[in-house]
Amino acid sequence: MKAVHFGAGNIGRGFVGLLLHDAGYEVVFADVNAELIDQLDAAPSYDVHEVGEGGQIRTVTGFRAINSASAENELISEIQTADVVTTAVGPNILRFVAPVIARALALRDSGLAPLAVMACENAINATDVLKTEVQASVAPDEWEALSPRAIFANTAVDRIVPGQAASAGIDVTVETFYEWVIESGPFGENTPDIPGATFVDALGPYIERKLFTVNTGHATAAYYGFAAGIEKISDALADTAVSDAVRSVLEETSALLVAKHGIDAEAQAAYREKILGRFANPHLPDTVQRVGRQPLRKLSRHERFIGPAAELAERGMGHSALLDAIAQALRFDVADDEQSAEMRRMLAELDAPAFVEQVTGLAPEHPLFGEIVGIVSTALA
Numbered sequence: 420m421k422a423v424h425f426g427a428g429n430i431g432r433g434f435v436g437l438l439l440h441d442a443g444y445e446v447v448f449a450d451v452n453a454e455l456i457d458q459l460d461a462a463p464s465y466d467v468h469e470v471g472e473g474g475q476i477r478t479v480t481g482f483r484a485i486n487s488a489s490a491e492n493e494l495i496s497e498i499q500t501a502d503v504v505t506t507a508v509g510p511n512i513l514r515f516v517a518p519v520i521a522r523a524l525a526l527r528d529s530g531l532a533p534l535a536v537m538a539c540e541n542a543i544n545a546t547d548v549l550k551t552e553v554q555a556s557v558a559p560d561e562w563e564a565l566s567p568r569a570i571f572a573n574t575a576v577d578r579i580v581p582g583q584a585a586s587a588g589i590d591v592t593v594e595t596f597y598e599w600v601i602e603s604g605p606f607g608e609n610t611p612d613i614p615g616a617t618f619v620d621a622l623g624p625y626i627e628r629k630l631f632t633v634n635t636g637h638a639t640a641a642y643y644g645f646a647a648g649i650e651k652i653s654d655a656l657a658d659t660a661v662s663d664a665v666r667s668v669l670e671e672t673s674a675l676l677v678a679k680h681g682i683d684a685e686a687q688a689a690y691r692e693k694i695l696g697r698f699a700n701p702h703l704p705d706t707v708q709r710v711g712r713q714p715l716r717k718l719s720r721h722e723r724f725i726g727p728a729a730e731l732a733e734r735g736m737g738h739s740a741l742l743d744a745i746a747q748a749l750r751f752d753v754a755d756d757e758q759s760a761e762m763r764r765m766l767a768e769l770d771a772p773a774f775v776e777q778v779t780g781l782a783p784e785h786p787l788f789g790e791i792v793g794i795v796s797t798a799l800a
């Protein structure tokens with residue numbers, strides 16, 4: 420069995436690649452980072468160091484690596500005969516990997532079982548986005564023939580994988596916890612055999628619970644931590660003001676998840692506590708800069724702040740802690756982060772309503788719009 424995985428970065432090597440390897444797949448990593456690809460290509464194995472209680476060292480072997488920028492034809496041949504394609508490149512990069520998948524599908528033997536395609540990104544329905552991009556890369560009359568050659572399934576992935584020290588080479592440090600939830604509906608009898616993953620009928624509650632608890636809480640810790648001059652996420656959680664803010668935000672998103680999906684309130688409280696413990700893991704060298712990265716994406720319409728705040732506002736439910744966290748996000752100022760620099764430029768050049776429309780995608784008539792305009796106006800004052 421062969422899996423082609425786009426994005427040999429933190430989660431690619433430390434989670435998706437590891438679980439596919441454990442499931443018996445030969446993993447072919449594809450990445451645009453030439454140095455990383457050369458290192459992977461030259462190595463017979465790499466280690467995944469799990470840190471925290473019960474952590475072990477797991478070894479990944481039997482992989483290959485392809486530079487997707489310079490060896491596109493080689494990559495297309497691999498996908499043509501693969502069983503599975505996964506991505507962990509970032510939601511904004513999916514449109515760049517889509518044409519390669521489309522070209523491989525065009526060349527794929529129609530007698531082969533359909534290719535299982537799963538985007539493992541922090542975004543709601545990321546695989547649907549990828550599918551739309553793949554479809555958009557072929558002529559409309561061609562899609563009918565290509566479509567049966569692949570099955571696209573949405574997923575939710577959860578494991579904290581921090582940035583890695585340069586001295587680590589291709590080894591990866593990760594937390595012990597992991598969860599990979601995949602929607603089963605699209606697969607039918609072609610469900611891939613991945614023992615480390617959980618297949619569910621309806622992914623919606625899982626991805627929203629993950630994004631609006633793990634990622635909303637994480638980003639809140641990052642933005643409050645950054646504003647307080649703290650570097651590590653675990654140190655941010657050790658600060659009472661930051662951890663209180665994270666708790667308040669998670670109480671609001673939990674109320675939404677319970678009301679919307681009928682999730683048991685006690686189970687959600689336990690999930691929340693477990694996550695707070697994961698953030699506080701002192702062995703995990705995670706930073707507020709990594710967790711707060713790309714603030715414009717994180718402030719977009721269906722993401723971890725505006726997504727739940729908008730729904731809470733629509734339902735007339737409390738969301739003041741989320742508004743406070745959004746105010747902190749506006750203070751994120753990291754010169755190396757393109758979106759942070761772009762956000763600073765937009766804050767300098769736009770008036771508050773224009774900023775809110777462009778960044779959050781909220782319509783002016785939405786009940787949250789005026790509240791966010793108020794926050795942005797305060798940030799501009």
Ligand SMILES: NC(=O)c1ccc[n+]([C@@H]2O[C@H](COP(=O)([O-])OP(=O)(O)OC[C@H]3O[C@@H](n4cnc5c(N)ncnc54)[C@H](O)[C@@H]3O)[C@@H](O)[C@H]2O)c1
Binds near residue numbers: 541580
């Ligand atoms: N790190 C985590 O804790 C974590 C956990 C769950 C989900 N995720 C999600 O996984 C995705 C990747 O995150 P990460 O932390 O591994 O980031 P990362 O920066 O470590 O890895 C991304 C990799 O994608 C590569 N890449 C960029 N453009 C590419 C292209 N066109 N083709 C092939 N490869 C390309 C980069 O070179 C990099 O190696 C994001 O969507 C993130 O939200 C991350």
Ligand SMILES: O=P(O)(O)OC[C@@H](O)[C@@H](O)[C@H](O)[C@H](O)CO
Binds near residue numbers: 710
């Ligand atoms: O990857 P992002 O930028 O969407 O979010 C940063 C972190 O919150 C994220 O990578 C978490 O570590 C991960 O989602 C845990 O499963």
